[in-house]
Amino acid sequence: MLRMAVLGCGRIGQMHAANVARHPRATLAGVYDLHAPSAAKVAEAQGVRAFASAEEVFASPQVDAVLIATATPTHADYIEMAVAAGKAVLCEKPIDLNLARVNACADRIKGTKLPIQLGFNRRYDPGHSAARKAMQAGEIGELHQVIITSRDPSLPPRAYLEAAGGLFRDMTIHDFDLARFMLGEEPTEVFALAGALIDPALGAELNEIDSAMVILRTGSGKQCHINNSRTAVYGYDQRVELMGSKGMLISDNRKPHELRRFTATRTEGAEPYQFFFLERYLEAFMAEIDGFVDCVEQGAQPLASFEDGRRALILAEAAYRSLAERRLVQVAEIA
Numbered sequence: 171m172l173r174m175a176v177l178g179c180g181r182i183g184q185m186h187a188a189n190v191a192r193h194p195r196a197t198l199a200g201v202y203d204l205h206a207p208s209a210a211k212v213a214e215a216q217g218v219r220a221f222a223s224a225e226e227v228f229a230s231p232q233v234d235a236v237l238i239a240t241a242t243p244t245h246a247d248y249i250e251m252a253v254a255a256g257k258a259v260l261c262e263k264p265i266d267l268n269l270a271r272v273n274a275c276a277d278r279i280k281g282t283k284l285p286i287q288l289g290f291n292r293r294y295d296p297g298h299s300a301a302r303k304a305m306q307a308g309e310i311g312e313l314h315q316v317i318i319t320s321r322d323p324s325l326p327p328r329a330y331l332e333a334a335g336g337l338f339r340d341m342t343i344h345d346f347d348l349a350r351f352m353l354g355e356e357p358t359e360v361f362a363l364a365g366a367l368i369d370p371a372l373g374a375e376l377n378e379i380d381s382a383m384v385i386l387r388t389g390s391g392k393q394c395h396i397n398n399s400r401t402a403v404y405g406y407d408q409r410v411e412l413m414g415s416k417g418m419l420i421s422d423n424r425k426p427h428e429l430r431r432f433t434a435t436r437t438e439g440a441e442p443y444q445f446f447f448l449e450r451y452l453e454a455f456m457a458e459i460d461g462f463v464d465c466v467e468q469g470a471q472p473l474a475s476f477e478d479g480r481r482a483l484i485l486a487e488a489a490y491r492s493l494a495e496r497r498l499v500q501v502a503e504i505a
């Protein structure tokens with residue numbers, strides 16, 4: 171059993187703690203949160219200890235690995251502390267909002283043999299993963315285009331938007347990663363269009379965008395289109411389409427159940443999509459822990475690595491430059 175401690179007991183940390191606690195090959199060794207009541211609540215719910223400090227977690231011989239689910243600006247520090255203490259790491263996205271900080275972290279942990287996995291959970295989604303496998307097996311011939319639709323159900327609170335670091339670094343980062351995962355080669359060019367269409371006044375005040383379309387092209391010419399919105403009234407809209415020379419694959423949305431309503435005025439009335447990431451990607455979040463346990467116990471390579479986190483952030487920076495300068499940006503300008 172891999173003994174894991176969860177750092178951060180907020181929205182996603184609570185879910186990770188519960189997932190680790192019920193994982194057949196992991197045990198929850200304890201939790202920590204700077205906000206002690208949050209840690210105490212999760213510790214009590216899971217029947218584990220709440221550590222008094224991050225230092226105590228890293229010094230504990232009862233902890234083999236840490237799952238970092240704290241606020242984004244703490245991730246790079248905690249990754250470095252974990253590696254210095256000899257603990258394997260599963261860290262939520264993004265590594266940091268600042269590429270220079272990510273590069274410095276990469277330098278500091280260089281050469282470590284410890285597994286460091288990034289929380290790009292969508293790589294583990296059964297539908298997305300099956301689409302990639304079918305594509306790799308040649309079912310759609312040569313891949314030409316990838317279309318990623320990723321729309322949140324509703325605009326997050328203002329405080330979240332103020333701290334999140336911007337749509338491309340916080341939200342689209344998942345899609346940049348998924349694009350690389352599906353394309354199988356590095357995007358070399360990025361073009362972005364974006365605006366605040368949902369709440370223009372808030373967007374202007376925070377200098378933030380809430381709706382975006384990003385185009386990527388790889389060195390061999392493969393194309394990818396990512397579309398994002400912070401509000402889709404019909405639920406969390408998560409679709410991936412792979413178009414190739416011999417066909418198309420679609421990994422589609424999920425509904426809570428399959429009831430359809432038929433009346434005199436409408437047919438096929440299905441349920442709204444699963445509300446948000448905690449529901450839609452539950453299996454993926456479990457599977458990423460599976461993958462992490464394999465990395466630690468069997469020496470497998472993380473499906474989503476630190477370098478994947480760094481590369482996704484480079485694409486986010488390229489998208490911001492494209493937006494600011496209203497032009498196609500070469501990724502090499504950023505990297």
Ligand SMILES: NC(=O)c1ccc[n+]([C@@H]2O[C@H](COP(=O)([O-])OP(=O)(O)OC[C@H]3O[C@@H](n4cnc5c(N)ncnc54)[C@H](O)[C@@H]3O)[C@@H](O)[C@H]2O)c1
Pocket residue numbers: 177178179180181182183202203204205208224239240241242244262263264289290291447
């Ligand atoms: N993979 C995904 O789909 C996904 C979804 C949501 C959030 N996230 C990521 O997970 C992280 C947490 O997001 P959230 O929505 O749970 O945020 P949150 O604000 O709900 O929780 C963050 C927690 O971190 C704690 N914290 C802050 N600084 C700390 C420190 N120095 N040490 C210990 N604890 C500290 C806070 O007290 C809070 O309880 C973010 O990096 C976010 O980008 C990933």
